[in-house]
Amino acid sequence: MIGARIERREDHRLLTGQGKFLDDLDMPGVFEAAFLRSPHGHARILGIDVNAALDLPGVIGVFTGEDIRPMMKPLPAKVAHPDLQEIPRLPMALDAVHHAGEPVAVVVAISRYVAEDAVDLIDVDYEVLPAISSTAAALAPGAPLAHEGARDNIAVHVVQRAGDPDAAIASAPHVLSETFRVTRGGGHSMECRAVAARFDTATGQLVVWDSTQAPHYARNALANLYDMPEDDIRLIAPADVGGGFGPKAQFYGEEAVVPWVAMQLGQPVKWIEDRQENFVAAMMERTQVHRVQVAFDDDGMLLALKDVFEHDQGAYVAGLQVPMITLSTVPGQYKIPNIHTELYSCYTNMVPTSSVRGAGRPQAVVAMERMMDRIAEYLGTDPAEVRRRNLIQPDEFPYKTGLLFRDGSPQSYDSGDYPELLRGVLERAGYDAWRTRQEQVRAQGRLIGIGIACYVEGCGLGPYEGAKARLTNRGEVLVTLAAAPQGQGYETVYAQIASAAMGLDMRYIRVVTGDTGRIPFGQGTFASRITATAGPAVLQACRALRDRIFHTAAIMLKIEGENFIFRGDRVTVPHDESVAVTLQQVTQVANVGKHGITLLRGVQPGLETSSYFAPEQAAYASGTHAAVVEVDPETGRIEILKYVIGHDCGTVINPLLVDGQVLGGFAAGIGNAMYEEQFYDDAAQPLTTSYLDFSLPSSAEVPPVELFHVQSPSPLNPLGAKGAGEGGTIPAPAAIANAVEDALRPFGARINELPVTPSRVIDAIEGGGS
């Protein structure tokens, strides 16, 4: 089962229009909500008049920040730091707004149409304040404050050091410096966010449906805000959530407001975010400015790395995970004895940022891998060779970089084979042949470039993930995951793992996910962590359930000391399969029972097991990408001629699904590399709020990929699994930028800003830099 290419159980319902996305759920009597959002990047709220909205026929209720004061507490940062200048992030604005799109009021009405009509009737008196729309503006001397009363616009300043980077740089034979900019994009799950809630007065239970990546995290946030016991809130991530990619792993004001107003009104309420809202209210990521120095010797051996970067945190700190990940991702696959990474995380008046597929890693890889190419260029050495010389070797694991990872532990790479990834990528790309061809076509005025990018991805993060296994009344094994999927195929993958753990055919195993009413504790789907955490939990829970089923069967069959096996749904012994009980018979004895009748001696009733797996530290997946591009110097158009991905996520559970993760991640990486860019003007007004002016890659833009796997099992969990969700994304921007600059080398052009758009290519050709 482990390693089998199995088609998904989820697909039939999704292919026939029977999916169960939140807005597809039938909720009789549900009212619909719409939010009034700030039109300004930064403003004081002087007054709000909701009377006209309340008078509109069909409106059930209107709530401003003042109206929800009883639950108005700041939403804490997911990842904090002792030095964080924390500014309260409230569920809805009270007396000021700090980004265009911030929720100011909510209308509940008989339909979304009426709710939106009423939103237009709310009159807010704003006093507009100066706004910050870049990290440069945030850090400028005398800059206006993104938040009135703040110390400055710096959320946190963090330095990490290993070795003695200053001395190493001062004494190095060669030092190169450069500045790189990576720009905001978004998660852009095709289903936007969604929340619905119903308070059941009979049971006192609040049921919340939330298209979230992290149901238990959201449940805990609500329990805290509402001061309710966790058992009184059942938070369900529907079986089908239409993509996540990071933004849905955060907790938002809307998620707090919608259930609250449902309780206040005593009526079920749902809110379905539309795309325009998603552009101004769902968290984004990526903007960082890196000032990088690399020191190296005559052979291109790295002596020191210094990377000081600015991170656009947006209007609030929902969590510092992204820049904290960047801080330790820069060194990547290379042995660097002296490292200095330094973060200036800045408050701006733009949509708050948090993790988007890649989560701080693509930017780090841009900083490192662009400099590897510059070293090669400076020394006149092949860029693949410069990389090869500096790679951490397979016999050097566990390898400590000297930095701390975002999980709080010293960064220690658990396993990998970086030389094999590079070798495999170069071979499959036909690297040497392309270098020859590059020379040949240059003579004809054609510009072909080759770019390589390597990365290491901290993934499989703690603290833990949980699973339950139970033999149901129907004689099936029910595996309950705390984690919730957004297209990763959990119902299939975890049935595979359970099947492998039990030696039981998958057809007798069913998987359910993402419901805090079914399993009390969990963390969520983010940071490419679930296979490496929930996977072992399922493995352990199912092994324990198998042992308990076999124990019960032994008593029922009155045989001891036998090795039991499953044959179909029967528990039997290998040498005589006529000796058997069915799972149905086992559950009748041990779980269903007979009222008042003494149980068979020795049977332990209640065939249910649970396991919470806590990895001792993050696992480290890795990969290497190679891109061959041709650039048209007249139009700036970039054509990808060849793209190869070498990927190492440890043990591959289902190659069909892992390939899907990598190739889907790659499409997002191509978006980051060449297309996706969120623009704001100087007043922090978003200028890209629809897919008419924000480009997501379609099938015409995403090229074919040759993908291969190297499997270096992680020693940190019994499956040997690492994360596969982000490796396709992480190095793509660096690989494309390297390839384009390589193509433009005859011009001495510099590609220092991403995405690499045609206009930036032309600017680079004309100006020798971008």
Next chain:
Amino acid sequence: MEPDPVTRRATHVVHLTVNGEDRGGVAEARTSLADFLRRELGLTGTHLGCEQGVCGACTIIVDGAAVRSCLMLAAAASGAVVETVEGLADGGELSPLQRAFRRHHAVQCGFCTSGFLMSITAALRDGPVETEDQARDVLSGNICRCTGYAGMVKAVLEASAETS
């Protein structure tokens, strides 16, 4: 038609043939065809990804042509013959295109899937799709954020070969 008793807004009766069945309901003039299908007729397989006519998730077939149901008004569609994702399978039996999608893992979250299936279904009626470039062209009017399109390209080519 009487105005809506609560909102007092004018309403219209809409009659459609949907997946071969006569269906009818009431809609305001501004009600989109997508909302009408989903809310009035309960056909929730058609999804709304942007309501700006770009992502293609809401694509259905109206009188033989693939259209964005978020950009069409229900009242304007009255009398039309409409096909949605719910009509693609023959009973429990998946169509060749649906089977190919499953075989090639062309579905992940599945939110955009209905729109892709309807766009491709309309395209395949116009003629076979025989090359990867043609397949990419057929798919390029819809956005998928999960799969990277590789499985869909294979699925379109296989389904075309099987049905033409």
